[in-house]
Amino acid sequence: MSSKDPSAKVIRLSSRLGWRTHKSSGKTGEKPKSNARVIAITSGKGGVGKTSIVANLGYDFTKLGQKVLIFDADMGLGNLDVLLGLSPRYNLSHVIAGEKSIGDVLVTGPGNMKILPASSGIQELTQLTREQKIQVLTQLDALIDEVDILFIDTAAGISSNVMDFNATAQEIIVVVSPEPTSITDAYALMKVLSLKYSEKGCKLLVNMTGRPDEGREVFRQLHLVTEKFLDISIEYLGCVLYDDNVPRGVKSQKIVSQLYPDSHASKCFKEIARKISAMPPKNVPKGDSNLFWQHLVQNNCA
Numbered sequence: 001m002s003s004k005d006p007s008a009k010v011i012r013l014s015s016r017l018g019w020r021t022h023k024s025s026g027k028t029g030e031k032p033k034s035n036a037r038v039i040a041i042t043s044g045k046g047g048v049g050k051t052s053i054v055a056n057l058g059y060d061f062t063k064l065g066q067k068v069l070i071f072d073a074d075m076g077l078g079n080l081d082v083l084l085g086l087s088p089r090y091n092l093s094h095v096i097a098g099e100k101s102i103g104d105v106l107v108t109g110p111g112n113m114k115i116l117p118a119s120s121g122i123q124e125l126t127q128l129t130r131e132q133k134i135q136v137l138t139q140l141d142a143l144i145d146e147v148d149i150l151f152i153d154t155a156a157g158i159s160s161n162v163m164d165f166n167a168t169a170q171e172i173i174v175v176v177s178p179e180p181t182s183i184t185d186a187y188a189l190m191k192v193l194s195l196k197y198s199e200k201g202c203k204l205l206v207n208m209t210g211r212p213d214e215g216r217e218v219f220r221q222l223h224l225v226t227e228k229f230l231d232i233s234i235e236y237l238g239c240v241l242y243d244d245n246v247p248r249g250v251k252s253q254k255i256v257s258q259l260y261p262d263s264h265a266s267k268c269f270k271e272i273a274r275k276i277s278a279m280p281p282k283n284v285p286k287g288d289s290n291l292f293w294q295h296l297v298q299n300n301c302a
Ligand SMILES: Nc1ncnc2c1ncn2[C@@H]1O[C@H](COP(=O)(O)OP(=O)(O)O)[C@@H](O)[C@H]1O
Pocket: 043, 046, 047, 048, 049, 050, 051, 052, 053, 207, 208, 209, 240, 241, 242, 243, 244, 246, 247, 248, 250, 265
């Protein structure tokens, strides 16, 4: 098996992760088709709770017996590791510099989920070149067979860095808070997803609601305008109530689902994780197993 053989990479990484190696098809150089679900969590406006949602949903999925990988794709201001109380020695900037492979920089979080940490304060990472994006995605692609679910925690906004990572995912969850500015920014994001990236659907998660029916109301407002003006359908995923235990957990660098499993927010996260796992995953486009490449090429956005 040559060192360029992608399945060689998978086997090497799987032993590092301590996870079972994917069943080989037996044919040298052929990578088995991946069944992993790839979900991007994104938002128009910042500070609406993406990282908190990714961390808690990731943890809940480990409780459902799933192997979870979280890619912190908030390139310049990544803080998932801080939220989880991890102190990674290396991060994505070392991968991009060619100093480390993705397998070298992965760290283990609660529930044994694997985290690919981003760096913080390196502005160049917010403007990755096409080659750099492909370098990251190709390495992630080699890992994909080792996990059941990959969450991509994006930065906020509609920059090409964010949108390209959204476009690589099979499913996109747009996070919104009930504030009017967050709702209009979510609409702007969906507009770009639809017009520029030809996305036909996304899911909506309303965070920090005062009451459960407030989530439905935000969905209704967005659904009304997207249905009228855009060729994208939105599906309501649910809401997470505003809960002081979430920032309380952040202060002690532990996620709320771990620290306060019976809190309102933890129950909402659990319910949403259950709902996602019960939904059939969106089909991966036909062709070979190179998940990221397929999406990137199809959407012509690299
Ligand atoms: N459901 C919630 N209730 C209360 N505070 C929340 C909730 N979700 C997130 N937060 C708080 O909002 C702030 C921003 O959350 P974060 O996950 O970093 O957002 P983003 O990743 O979108 O920038 C954090 O201080 C976090 O504790």
